[in-house]
Amino acid sequence: MLLVYLRSLVRDESAVDDLFQEAMVVAWKRLDECDLDRPFGPWLRGIASRLVLAHYRKQKSLPVVVQEAVLNVVDRHFRNINLLAGDTWDDKVAALRECIDALPEKHKVTIRGKYFEGLSVAGVAERFDVTIEACKKRMQRGRTMLAACLKSKGVLSASEAEL
Known part of the structure; x- marks a missing residue:
């Protein structure tokens, strides 16, 4: 919007x-x-x-x-x-939580480690015993899946999902 x-x-x-x-x-x-x-x-x-x-x-x-x-x-x-549904902060956060919960486990824990626990990429990689490059790829794929999910829920437009 x-x-x-x-x-x-x-x-x-x-x-x-x-x-x-x-x-x-x-x-x-x-x-x-x-x-x-x-x-x-x-x-x-x-x-x-x-x-x-x-x-x-x-x-x-x-x-x-x-x-x-x-x-x-x-x-x-x-x-x-x-005035239509979906414009409050709570609506957007709920949609984000649903989309995060729907991620495959390896992407979900990587996203949560980085963005909710504030770990560095190296910290997330170490926690889950993967290389930094593998961790970066999981994060990239996780963010792509999140964007697609949020787009399907009407929270993101197609152009916003590409950002």
Whole structure:
């Protein structure tokens, strides 16, 4: 949904990709500021809209579509879409947990070791007595399977799954 939002405001596809990545980084850094009992989409779009405005300020042009009143209308339409199931933080975390639980065991323990226990790749490899290269390959395959699962649940779009 964030990519759709950005594409509705910015025509340049490479700028959309950059803005998406930047919005995700900012959101990650500010996650403790997010009220996780409220829908996640409006909070994330708020970050993205400020980044879009900054993007156009750098270019010294502000298209009609990015004027504040237009941003408010676009956001209102997205809010209506967000009333559908699946947009809360809990919905997204539940889908991620389900997808992790569905992974084959060797991929599941590798992903959990790296991302939930904070082990280094070398630490995960040592724990499961595999080479670092084998561990990296398990993580890569596990992430690919996670992306496909999240895509099938509607949590990720096809383009997000490729990132």
